[in-house]
Amino acid sequence: MTAKQFMPAEIEDAQAMSASEAIEYHYDNDTRFFSLWLDPTLSYSSARWRDPLAIENAEPDLTAAQLNKLTFHLDAARIPKGGSLLDIGCGWGAILKAAVTERGAARALGLTLSRDQLDHITAGGWPGAEAKLQDVYEFDTDERFDAAISIGAFEHFARPEMDRPEKLQRYRAFFDKLHTLTTPGARFSLQTIVWDALTFDEAKKWIPQTVFPQSDIPFIEEVIEGANGAFRVIYLENDPTQYADTLDAWVKTLKTHKATILAEWGEEKYTFFERYLRNSKLAFQRRKNSLARFVMVRR
Template sequence: MTLETTGTLPVTELAAGAIRHHYDVGDEFFRLWLDSSLTYSCALRETAGDTLEAAQERKLQYHLDAIDATDAEAVLDIGCGWGALLRRLTGTHRVQRAVGLTLSERQAAYVAAEDYPGVEVLLESWTDYEPDTRFDGIVSIGAFEHFARPDDSPEEKIGVYRHFFTRCREWLTPAGALSLQTIAYANMSRDDASSFMQQEIFPDADLPTLAEITAAADGLFEVRSMHNARLDYAWTCEQWARRLRARREVAVALVGSEVVARYERYLKLSALGFRMGKIGLLRLVLVPYANGHFTR
């Protein structure tokens, strides 16, 4: 298990600072209201009686199945968080090499300290990453939302996303797959988005639309499957909010009442946005084209 950093962060300091603004509040704060695996993304709910832990485990397994992790030798996790997927790749599926990319210093340090066998975590962006081998699968959960900036035009956003898809296709083996999960604008435009969310929660980030994603992937990847799980995310945010309320006193002692209030408002607005269909949660499985033909 290794942790490496580049000499300079591979995106602007502004963008890296925005990542730290949200994700580096403190591991113990997030531990109060996330599930035990510290999975900070939309769960996959199947029954009314699902626990958050079971739904998060099902979500991770969905992405592992999407890239056929059982037969993979090397997998890349772009936006690896606290390493829940990395741990399953090498521990459960016996993947020989699992590489995680993150811009959060706290998350990178956490994964490194866990010392998972076969896992390498890099404090690095996909924009600068240069792998020394190809991957049988690539997973990216909850990172895509941070690639474009609010002042990018639609054409510039598509250009950023196409650069991402181009790099992923170059990094994949011919039979590899990319499993992508991202929040996206749905029945709402950028201009209608909450200024609180844009400035206080995810500064210098802008959501994609499904049309922008498919335009960027055109000719590079086939969209093998796509699911909109917005109601799953509404439920996930509600579960997180309930847990945070239950431990609010401890949370305030850790990070202060202002930070706790900010996250409570963020979770409430997010759940409402997903339930109303203003934003969606897309899970896409993409396989690369090669010489004009599908590769699998």
């Protein structure tokens, strides 16, 4: 099957957006724009609407589902009282803030590639929380962390041109780095979008149609193989409805702020984000993508 055959019509439209424009839209956007349509914690990743094993326990709205997601990861990470947490791809710092203000962490360090996010965290002034503008692959320190969390960053680690051995090597390098940065027995709670009902070759053809054409996302088995030897996987959930519902909530809120966004940021930006959120939702509904949460223990 070719990429075109399984491509929804709306995704064909989104191809008009070039790779560099897509990057620009995502990394040079200001915090105020995102605060219009994200939840109050500014979580820019899938919420946790339900426990996939429970029959009836859906969260009532995005705000509750995002808080439930933060609780899931902080519980899973088990930061010891007075201990330290590393958050790889910390966004606007919701995990860092909760770790030091609610979970007894003495220190929470976040890594991000976004200056807007760094400035937001610095302005927050949460005692013990700090962010660095730093690529995790280049991060070097003598510090050893008692726990680690990464939500929505793993999707950016591999490049589209990588074949499977290169992709696995890239993921292994990440887990080896994290092994060095953490103490024995440290928990790592990882959330990432994964490819689902596609073969490796089909996924490669799908990448140009996604919103980050400069990165490739993992298959579940690639994450497990990458972690093998450095971390032991003790829990996994795999549920595309979690992200489909999050994207649905985001697009609804974005639409309610259409007039403001058009006036302040212009039509091109509004159209890009509306299409991107809608198309991404379709990819989860059609199971091209799924949302995986892994809990691991450092060997």
